[in-house]
Amino acid sequence: MSSSPRSSEGLRLSTLAVRAGQPRQDAFDAVTTPIACTATYAFSSSAELRDHFEGRVQRDEYGRYGNPTVRAAEQKLAALEWPSSSTTGAVLFGSGMAAITTALFALLKKGDHVVLPGEGYRRTRAFVTQVLARFGVECTVVPAGDAEALARAIEPRTRVILTESPTNPYLRVVDLPALVELKRRHPRVKLIIDATFATPVNMRPLELGADLVVHSCTKYLGGHNDLLAGVVCGDEALVSLIRDARDVIGGVLDPHAAYLLLRGLKTLPLRVERQNTTALGIARWLETQPGVERVYYPGLASHPDHDVAKRLLSGSGGVVSFVLRADLDTTARALDACRLAAIAPSLGGVETLIEQVALMSYYGLSKEERAALGIADGLVRLSVGLEDPTDIRDDLARVLEVVRRAASGADGARETKEVRTLS
Numbered sequence: 001m002s003s004s005p006r007s008s009e010g011l012r013l014s015t016l017a018v019r020a021g022q023p024r025q026d027a028f029d030a031v032t033t034p035i036a037c038t039a040t041y042a043f044s045s046s047a048e049l050r051d052h053f054e055g056r057v058q059r060d061e062y063g064r065y066g067n068p069t070v071r072a073a074e075q076k077l078a079a080l081e082w083p084s085s086s087t088t089g090a091v092l093f094g095s096g097m098a099a100i101t102t103a104l105f106a107l108l109k110k111g112d113h114v115v116l117p118g119e120g121y122r123r124t125r126a127f128v129t130q131v132l133a134r135f136g137v138e139c140t141v142v143p144a145g146d147a148e149a150l151a152r153a154i155e156p157r158t159r160v161i162l163t164e165s166p167t168n169p170y171l172r173v174v175d176l177p178a179l180v181e182l183k184r185r186h187p188r189v190k191l192i193i194d195a196t197f198a199t200p201v202n203m204r205p206l207e208l209g210a211d212l213v214v215h216s217c218t219k220y221l222g223g224h225n226d227l228l229a230g231v232v233c234g235d236e237a238l239v240s241l242i243r244d245a246r247d248v249i250g251g252v253l254d255p256h257a258a259y260l261l262l263r264g265l266k267t268l269p270l271r272v273e274r275q276n277t278t279a280l281g282i283a284r285w286l287e288t289q290p291g292v293e294r295v296y297y298p299g300l301a302s303h304p305d306h307d308v309a310k311r312l313l314s315g316s317g318g319v320v321s322f323v324l325r326a327d328l329d330t331t332a333r334a335l336d337a338c339r340l341a342a343i344a345p346s347l348g349g350v351e352t353l354i355e356q357v358a359l360m361s362y363y364g365l366s367k368e369e370r371a372a373l374g375i376a377d378g379l380v381r382l383s384v385g386l387e388d389p390t391d392i393r394d395d396l397a398r399v400l401e402v403v404r405r406a407a408s409g410a411d412g413a414r415e416t417k418e419v420r421t422l423s
């Protein structure tokens, strides 16, 4: 029935999403994982304390070093990221940025060099090019999708290649096997994939040879727009270095958020499969609309990485980016016509979210700065939720109607106000 990968016990991804990291609980015979809401843990005696510090007893000591609810979520995430591996570990953080920054602090030192493709989350790029630069770590930014430039950028002092796949916002899909091959020629380089947009349902980079996978769990993994979290997964030997750095830097996940994450993860395969299908349908429909200049979705033959996506992704994800035939202000007014999609940053949740990239993720940049980064004024990023696909499409039709009226000289501004009052 299912070609899903299997764990060493023969369990498939949907089963792992519900059950992994969730052994039978002693506490209250609860079926679900209890929230261990404690900042610290009591020792029954000084002898037990000594046993703990001298490694004879494995137990919790203090909240920044570990929490049972957080650990259960880490175990589930490790199982999902590489079901058949017994050495994969996961370490959770209070946000995706805490995961990325702590991993890089753990792996890099003064004099090291990072290669970073130019397209991706703006704050990740800012951290590498501005913050790490202050600590003597240099970076080469290469154009997205330019494999040759990436290979040329690797130097003897390069220690990390960090790339998203698919990327934000044009959904470029990295040819991961080619990158892994490149990395083989540079054994000191660690390949880190931010697979937030893919999720383990659509792609599992560790199975393909990446060293570490990062997710903003705030997005699909939590899946309900109600928590912030981040995770780094990889071989436990490497992950433990990052866990040690987390214990010092302190960007830990709160157990309440870990509980929400555990709950969200149980429906991850269901949600992502539905979002894949809805997004593909919407992307195909948008391509037929006169008000749309270009659609970016890896599942479409028109996407520059369609062939790579077909090889590496089992679904193209729930985000569709498209450029409206409209200027900055008309695009803004057009999005105001949405009654269902919320104008909000973030993605991957059950609610459909929409953003004009120039006014959200890239707010504060001049038109010229945005153009240099390839961010068009009419670029829209849509994260499809779990609403009925026809209702989402009808909402986008309202957006396109504003674009049509603006193009024909009708007053889109007044109409937008009228539509909005209906919501």
Ligand SMILES: Cc1ncc(COP(=O)(O)O)c(C=O)c1O
Residues within 6 Å of the ligand: 095, 096, 097, 098, 121, 164, 168, 194, 196, 197, 215, 216, 217, 218, 228, 229, 230, 346
């Ligand atoms: C691809 C990607 N990685 C990392 C992050 C940062 O995650 P968080 O917002 O959870 O810190 C984001 C946030 O939008 C993102 O889109």
